Amino acid sequence: MEAPAAIRNTAAALSLPAPRARAGRLGGTRRQPCAAASCSSRGDWQTACAILCSNSNNKPKVNGQSQTTEELAPADSSSSSSDLVPAPSNLPRPLSISDLSPAPMHGSQLRVAYQGVPGAYSEAAAGKAYPGCEAIPCDQFEVAFQAVELWIADRAVLPVENSLGGSIHRNYDLLLRHRLHIVGEVQLPVHHCLLALPGVRRELLGRVISHPQALAQCEHTLTRMGLNVAREAHDDTAGAAEHIAANSLRDTAAIASARAAELYGLAVLADGIQDDAGNVTRFVMLAREPIIPRTDRPFKTSIVLAHDGEGTSVLFKVLSAFAFRDISLTKIESRPHRHRPIRLVDDANVGTAKHFEYMFYIDFQASMADVRAQNALAEIQEFTSFLRVLGSYPMDMTPWDSAPYTSSAASNQQA
């Protein structure tokens, strides 16, 4: 897998003009919901996959005002100044502001954006999902989303959960803010190493740096190894390794992959330091357009919903809609409802109760081409104020023990 320049500077990307060919993009936010009838054509499915925005009297309300789904997903206005860092000459350099202008398609190679630098697990996930792709490193998750939106990349591959560390909340929030569609998933076994400059002994270490998820995944092992030193968060695992090499830090070790050790000239002090040998991270692949769901192989569907908070049993009803149809849920995650995080309920006798409000992300094991899933969503729409299908996509059925990069294992993932 060849890796070109990385993308840096979100602020610049945010201020760019609308990309060319945006007409090809889906997700008309004011579309009426798919009535969850069968989607026989691509157009039907695109409508189904667009936000299932409720009819006007069934919209989320903020201070009594109806909200459009667009308002639920504002563009992120946070921005930072340009921050260009020189990279080793033989490795891809992070993209700069000028790289973010929509570029012509070059060749037939699929361009896949990921967060991190070469050697990051996300790069490996991109290779598993799309063997032979051109992996494009990005300095932030947000930039990877933008790279696809701006046609700089064709896909983004982003971690959403790890078997030890749990959910990567930032990406759940970004899925809602952006209009990309989940078109696949890959589960990547994550095998961590402790890396340091050649010649450095473990006893000399005063600090271990890595991505917070990687630090969490190795917490107990580090303690067992007697490494009770400061642990510091870094943007990504390979970036931590690069930082040690670039700054000749002899008192610092990184948790990263064996590939990162090779790329940045570090020695492996310990191998397999994750707390659980079966440590796995799940990534989703994102595209500008959804794929057409099928029923001839196992599919998963991801949705996000909110309710108006009045009914206490809404979540129970949502879960029942799946249970009654024998549809298994594989994941449920709640995140703060950013536009209405707290609901006050005044009771003259007792006082004011302050309820937290949530967006619920649900993955279930069925294709949107399956009538059971269509009926479940039609029912759920009755008592939710907001419902969006994030994507319906093939499940990663790769056996645990197979190598993540074998093309036979990965070729089925292509979407």
Ligand SMILES: O=C(O)C(=O)C[C@]1(C(=O)O)C=C[C@@H](O)C=C1
């Ligand atoms: O830092 C990396 O190498 C990443 O690809 C990020 C990430 C994550 O966000 O969870 C991916 C997989 C591992 O679980 C640790 C870190």
